[in-house]
Amino acid sequence: MTKIIKSILVIVLCLISFFNVQAFAFEKNDIEVQDIFLSQDKINEILAKGNTYTAPERATGLIFDGAFSINNDYKLLQFVALMDCDPDVIRCGFEDIIVQRRASSSDSWSFYYQFDDDIVDYCSHSTIKAVTTVKGYEYRVICTLYAKKNFFSVQRIFVETNIIAW
Numbered sequence: 001m002t003k004i005i006k007s008i009l010v011i012v013l014c015l016i017s018f019f020n021v022q023a024f025a026f027e028k029n030d031i032e033v034q035d036i037f038l039s040q041d042k043i044n045e046i047l048a049k050g051n052t053y054t055a056p057e058r059a060t061g062l063i064f065d066g067a068f069s070i071n072n073d074y075k076l077l078q079f080v081a082l083m084d085c086d087p088d089v090i091r092c093g094f095e096d097i098i099v100q101r102r103a104s105s106s107d108s109w110s111f112y113y114q115f116d117d118d119i120v121d122y123c124s125h126s127t128i129k130a131v132t133t134v135k136g137y138e139y140r141v142i143c144t145l146y147a148k149k150n151f152f153s154v155q156r157i158f159v160e161t162n163i164i165a166w
Contacts, residue, residue: 031113032132036078043128046071046080050162053083053145062086062147062155070141070161077133077141079115079161082126085147093119094127095144095156101137104165109140119146138165 038046050069055061066083077099085092097115102108118127133139145157 033113033115033130036076036128036130038078038080038128043080046078047082050080051159053157053159062089062149062153063092063145063157066145066157066159068141068143068159068161070139070164072133072139072164072166075132075134076130077139077164079129079131079141080127081143083124083145083147085123086149087123088149089123089147090150091119091121091146091148092123093117093125093146095119095146097129097141097143099131099139099141101133101139103136104138112139117146123147133166135166138163140164 046069047067048069049071050067052068053063053066055064062085064084064086066081068079068081071078071080079097079099081094083092083094095117097118098111099113099115100109101112102110112133113131115129115131118125118129140163141161143159145159146155148154
């Protein structure tokens, strides 16, 4: 009896494998990532609205300072960040760059979009990223500043930008 059930199951699975089955995934067509270029004056203007990180006076960390901010330009959220590290740092950048949003009546943030990590083989780095947004929400970006001097010496600092609403 069990041989018959196993044989039937094998035959059914073989027949199923001959048919094409389409799986549908949810797509966020309203989210569009764009490459943008900003003038140095515009970058300075955006960074002036944001948050900064400065290492404590006697700190021996790899990351000296950083600045990060977001700006809304119509439906486009612009994320601008820069960081400066110890000259001995061989890799630095930004990890886990996540755009979050919340309704103005809410206290909790929810995931909206995640950019790819942006890490370079230098001791300082800056980045500009942009993504379309929807009105009626507050937005912020959270990320991790990353610096690596060698295999044993790595520093990560969690940061968040200013909040914009529109």
